[in-house]
Amino acid sequence: MNKNQPLPWDHPRFRSWVAVARACQLMQQSLTRALVHLDIKPPHLDILVNLFRFEGISQQELARKLLVGRSNMSMLLPQMENRGLIERRGDKQDKRVLRLYLTEEGRRVTEEAMTIQTALIDWTLSDTPIEECEAIAVHMERVVGLLIQEERQPLEPAGDQ
Amino acid sequence: MNKNQPLPWDHPRFRSWVAVARACQLMQQSLTRALVHLDIKPPHLDILVNLFRFEGISQQELARKLLVGRSNMSMLLPQMENRGLIERRGDKQDKRVLRLYLTEEGRRVTEEAMTIQTALIDWTLSDTPIEECEAIAVHMERVVGLLIQEERQPLEPAGDQ
DNA sequence: TGATTTTTGTTCATCGTTGTACTTTATTGT
């Protein structure tokens, strides 16, 4: 009931996180608009980029990399297969898994979309020096690591003070 | 068509942005789990926090602060009113606008949820010095500013180089 | 004043994401 605890928005870490979240939200919206003429959306681009880097990956592995559920992949990938962007071929040794490959069209679209995305990121971070970007990457990757391990081993609820 | 352009994931700004996006995604998921016993989700908390700071705000203003559409508020706010967290009262001078207020229950839930969120943020950024957090806040707030102005005045499409 | 335009909020159809239940195929244990 006492209000003289410092309010969260005066807290530097809280403030910085709010800014990060808002930036992500807006970046997603801007990227959506920037990709509209390619007829793909950010989730599709995430998939394409990962297939570009890791050709032959399975749906499960892809879902893990993207931090989404497997059912999500089961919805998106058939769409993208119908659009001729990707191809799904069954693994010979394990008949459960479907391995994913880019088509020529998919590779072309991916390159164009990555160019657009890179330009957008470069523009928004043009006043942020490279060393600062690298520092941000280090800190954010540590956050990712912590949250991933917390995900599989939920934190004890007595963390409040 | 030429492949000897540097691939995006070797680009420091690109790498740092990927990390930021993943961190946001995971933070959202962790926060969702951390709030489950309060029966609210991150979007509700965003609303509550803004009402805590800016009592008597209108739905329109709230939507603008949260960077979502007005229709989104029209879906969420009646739910929260039914749960007894907020109250909507018509403005006397402008009969179009509904002004939003926290109930006692809403204020209580907000304080508890903010405590949880702050603890989560503190934990994930505990190895990131305060000065670095402040630097991140500065850079991300600039990104937000750029993207907001780009939103209403879409960038000329000849920006690629 | 009276007509046009803006603004605020709602409704609705659509889409993406999630979690659960389910099928099929591998793996493990006896």
Next chain:
DNA sequence: ACAATAAAGTACAACGATGAACAAAAATCA
């Protein structure tokens, strides 16, 4: 070899977010 368990992918219902079309209430302007 056979049964039980685990893993990969799918189907489906539920929910949140969006944008477009709409109604009501200002504001603008002639």
